[in-house]
Amino acid sequence: MSKLRDLYAPSLLIVIGLIIWELIARAIGMSFILPSPIEISRKLWELKGILFFGHLPATLGVILTGLSLSIILGVGLAIWMNTSKIAEKTFYPIIISSQTIPIIALAPIFVLWFGYSIWSKVAVTLLITFFPITVSTFDGLKSSSKEMRDLLLTMGASKKEIFLKLQVPSALPYFYSGLKVAVTLSVIGAAIGEWLGAQAGLGYFSRRMMTQFDGAGVFAPIVLLSAIGIVLFLLVALLEKFTLKWRKTI
Template identity: 80%
Template sequence: MIQKRNSFLAPALLVFILLVTWEIAARFIAIAFILPSPTQVAMKLWELKAILFFVHLPATLLVILTGLLLSIIFGIGIAIWMNGSKIAEKAFYPIIISSQTIPIIALAPIFVLWFGYSLWSKVAVTLLITFFPITVNTYDGLRSSRQEIKELLLTMGASKRDIFFKLQVPSALPHFYSGLKVAVTLSVIGAAIAEWLGAQAGLGFFSRRMMNQFDGAGVFAPIVLLSLVGIALFLMVIALEKITLKWRKTK
């Protein structure tokens, strides 16, 4: 209990020190449109709570959740396909790797040209940025099952279906959750980039609008919300992992 309490207090104390330092530095510089203080950002969040929480936050969440859902569906599907077919592995794996060498900031305007300012231009960016960790981690997890256990199951008369569900899937689940933890944080970045470059609503769109008005606190307020969304999604994945992997021994 004491160790858990200390593990919580240490980061909380560090965050508190950083916020106090930021507050002092912002008040000393006194240029709110460039460096607003944490208290100014908090006041702006309270002032804009209606439009941020009921207009722009739902729009961003829709982009994030839609992109993540599609990434999970396609990522798991292609990982299973590559694991079961050498031809699929040779065909898809280089393309998956290549997709991450292109800067997302360069592709986002192209998606806007293709899909306009609709939901799908932003989902495409989020999908592209979250697809890689889910696919690669799941694929590596499927391949991580021990060969001697597979041979033992085969000698006991297990079918390919039995090997997949009773050996490969349990081996892949921890890897899948590792990829999902990375993907949920990247999804927030992808949605913000897409909304920044072309959108009619969303936290990234609102942050850009506030920048054009030289409102520093207004720029930081949606960024704080984006960070909280990323943290909340990450914690949800951790909770889901603990529920579904109770059989896994943890230190």
């Protein structure tokens, strides 16, 4: 019951916001600029076949592929930097400086390199999600207790055992924090990639509707993109809760 009560305030705020939005949209009376929530809902229902079976799978493919590559490459690089000072000094400054590059400026370059294939969108998603996963995991590996490490060494533990039994458990909460950020950014990355160059996807469909001055058609795919981000975040939170049950006993 306490968890349900915690939802009252945000739910009430959302409802109030939607009501205000509806009233403002009706007062303006220009749906091609600001469609009302009711108009967006109608458009979403009207286009459900095209969006859910035509463009949603394409966007999900980009998001899941980009996230999977980010996890594999990001965690791998974080482990390498943790075990090698040379790798840390070489790659860490590059990872940090990569965040100063505007992603939206690189998206057209990826289109030139990969065309309108899935890989141009995956490249944008990978670039935008790689940073939080890598840095969070690396910080988590570094956060392990030095005293506990020394204790394990005196007990004859090998480097592999220290890594698996000390550093990995210490890094998991950090990894999940970075992954929560990454899953929401992955939706943005996929939408940007599809907006600038694609033949299918929710971002592509939203841009196409904009050229037709269909305000509700522009917002309908955005609602689905937002829903994808929320669902992915909740899935990561559930996975974190399931795999980190040991934290409750500490």
